[in-house]
Amino acid sequence: IDQLPDELRAPLVAHYIDGRDQRDIARALGTNQSTVSRRIERGLNSLREYLRDQGVVVPTTAVLASLLAANAALAVPTGLIASLGKVTLAAPLGATAMTASTTTVSLLVTKLAAGILIAGSIATGFFLLSPTQQKDMDMTDSAPTAITPKHDGNRVWIAEFKHREPMAETIRWDSQLRALQAMLAQRGEQVSFDELAALSGEAFLIAHNRDWYGGDLHLSAPMEPLTCAGKALGYQSRFLSLGRFGVVKSMPEDEVRAKTFAFLELIWAEIDAGRCAMALGIDDSCGRWGVITGYNRADLKMHYDDGTESGWRPIPGISGPTVGLGTVGHWDGQVRGGAFTEHRYSTLGGWQSSAAFILGAKGEVPSGKDRIRMTLELAVDNYHAPVGESHWPREVHFGSSAYQAWAEDLAELNNINIDQLKTEGAPADEREYRNLELTVDQIVRGRAAAAKFCEQAVEHLPEAREPLEAAAMHYRAQVKLASEAFTPFTPPTKQLDQARIDWLTDQAKRDAGVRAVEQMMEHEQAAIEAIKQALTE
Numbered sequence: 060i061d062q063l064p065d066e067l068r069a070p071l072v073a074h075y076i077d078g079r080d081q082r083d084i085a086r087a088l089g090t091n092q093s094t095v096s097r098r099i100e101r102g103l104n105s106l107r108e109y110l111r112d113q114g115v116v117v118p119t120t121a122v123l124a125s126l127l128a129a130n131a132a133l134a135v136p137t138g139l140i141a142s143l144g145k146v147t148l149a150a151p152l153g154a155t156a157m158t159a160s161t162t163t164v165s166l167l168v169t170k171l172a173a174g175i176l177i178a179g180s181i182a183t184g185f186f187l188l189s190p191t192q193q194k195d196m197d198m199t200d201s202a203p204t205a206i207t208p209k210h211d212g213n214r215v216w217i218a219e220f221k222h223r224e225p226m227a228e229t230i231r232w233d234s235q236l237r238a239l240q241a242m243l244a245q246r247g248e249q250v251s252f253d254e255l256a257a258l259s260g261e262a263f264l265i266a267h268n269r270d271w272y273g274g275d276l277h278l279s280a281p282m283e284p285l286t287c288a289g290k291a292l293g294y295q296s297r298f299l300s301l302g303r304f305g306v307v308k309s310m311p312e313d314e315v316r317a318k319t320f321a322f323l324e325l326i327w328a329e330i331d332a333g334r335c336a337m338a339l340g341i342d343d344s345c346g347r348w349g350v351i352t353g354y355n356r357a358d359l360k361m362h363y364d365d366g367t368e369s370g371w372r373p374i375p376g377i378s379g380p381t382v383g384l385g386t387v388g389h390w391d392g393q394v395r396g397g398a399f400t401e402h403r404y405s406t407l408g409g410w411q412s413s414a415a416f417i418l419g420a421k422g423e424v425p426s427g428k429d430r431i432r433m434t435l436e437l438a439v440d441n442y443h444a445p446v447g448e449s450h451w452p453r454e455v456h457f458g459s460s461a462y463q464a465w466a467e468d469l470a471e472l473n474n475i476n477i478d479q480l481k482t483e484g485a486p487a488d489e490r491e492y493r494n495l496e497l498t499v500d501q502i503v504r505g506r507a508a509a510a511k512f513c514e515q516a517v518e519h520l521p522e523a524r525e526p527l528e529a530a531a532m533h534y535r536a537q538v539k540l541a542s543e544a545f546t547p548f549t550p551p552t553k554q555l556d557q558a559r560i561d562w563l564t565d566q567a568k569r570d571a572g573v574r575a576v577e578q579m580m581e582h583e584q585a586a587i588e589a590i591k592q593a594l595t596e
Contacts, residue, residue, distance in 0.1 A: 215331065216352055232500070233261070235337070238337050238350055241350060257511075258292065260441055264505065265583075266457050267461040269455075276497050278393055278409055281444035281457050286416075293422055300394065300412065301411070319388060335350050337418075359374055361374060375390040375391075390412070391413075462583060465576050472569060499548045522596045523592070537583065545575070
């Protein structure tokens with residue numbers, strides 16, 4: 060405490076050691092309560108970092124605050140409480156205040172550590188952790204659980220795996236995150252969907268297809284979400300793909316088969332280590348992400364779980380018939396986002412051959428602060444992502460240009476044939492309007508997750524509290540605007556029902572939608588500027 064700057068030490072000591080409330084402290088310091096609250100928070104974070112350096116790790120600043128209040132009377136002599144609290148407040152900010160002796164401060168640290176061990180473990184459920192253990196705890200609720208795969212003849216599988224939520228019922232942009240969430244849960248790591256949405260960059264993403272075709276928008280992203288999330292969680296993640304289907308189809312069959320088998324060996328090695336892998340296109344729906352939980356090398360089958368059903372299945376194009384666009388020697392699936400392959404860097408996603416994702420072993424986990432900075436930098440990158448072409452190809456906009464294109468196209472959407480909209484199948488010009496559903500859904504669910512992430516990031520970046528809270532406010536404003544202006548499109552249903560037709564054919568509602576998008580664009584720009592400021596703090 061003695062090492063804290065005057066402006067942080069004064070309110071901290073007065074509040075937790077002298078027992079004064081924040082309004083009283085604000086009056087004594089000639090400032091407002093919110094400023095006092097921010098200084099106390101910054102002081103707690105600085106003290107927590109100091110204790111970490113001394114080998115005493117406190118799980119959160121909230122725990123430290125409660126322990127300071129509970130153990131203040133035991134921590135320092137009564138005389139020092141009075142002199143340190145009153146004299147520090149009496150000194151003007153920036154002036155030299157009375158300081159405690161080194162011996163007394165050491166006594167404080169020693170007794171505080173004992174208080175953390177006793178009160179923290181009993182009252183709050185936390186225990187003293189080593190710096191490495193605490194770093195892991197900052198990332199997830201628990202460390203990965205070691206799983207021993209079961210062996211039955213030629214079969215090797217992880218019987219403990221249970222998929223929690225059917226991916227077939229989720230909209231396409233988030234299905235791979237659901238699979239990743241289930242795979243992390245198998246390892247004993249409970250990571251919320253909102254956290255994965257932020258760490259992957261999905262929470263900060265918006266995309267718009269200029270011809271309103273939603274069939275490929277669910278694949279369009281300027282980053283590779285799974286790898287981003289895996290890296291943030293400390294895993295040695297690796298995305299596997301032979302490349303785009305059109306390129307691989309022209310390659311010699313022997314070469315394709317050999318490379319696919321090399322991928323299978325990597326997947327099977329994961330199973331041998333007690334770790335599930337992910338793949339897409341193993342089922343018969345051409346593209347849903349699922350979790351590989353076992354393999355049979357002799358029969359060339361894999362145990363596949365997509366959340367709706369699980370079982371042993373032949374590998375398409377290898378030991379079973381081809382599905383979707385697949386041919387002999389490989390399977391195909393719909394990859395969302397950029398995927399590096401030896402043939403090219405696919406910046407937007409699309410149909411990839413023999414695509415899979417290996418989470419890998421857990422390596423060094425980034426600190427909470429590093430993880431937050433990685434995620435915030437990803438948000439800025441997504442905002443400035445250039446316009447690109449999708450798999451088909453179609454022009455897709457991201458970030459700042461996506462809002463502009465969305466508003467412009469919505470304003471021009473004025474000659475809609477109701478009969479064509481009601482026609483079963485794809486409406487005129489392949490305008491499924493799933494584009495609108497997908498975009499609105501990413502705002503409503505994605506920006507809500509982004510706001511939550513920014514609010515929680517203050518714990519690790521207290522010096523950036525104001526810009527982070529501002530970013531969260533702007534993200535929540537977008538959620539409100541999208542929910543109110545595009546009500547028929549939330550939640551996503553993949554159906555063009557009467558409520559949606561009524562909205563699309565109502566000029567006033569479309570005009571209101573344009574205004575809402577323009578306001579969302581302003582909020583997005585403000586949020587990104589706030590994040591940039593936070594990254595400089």
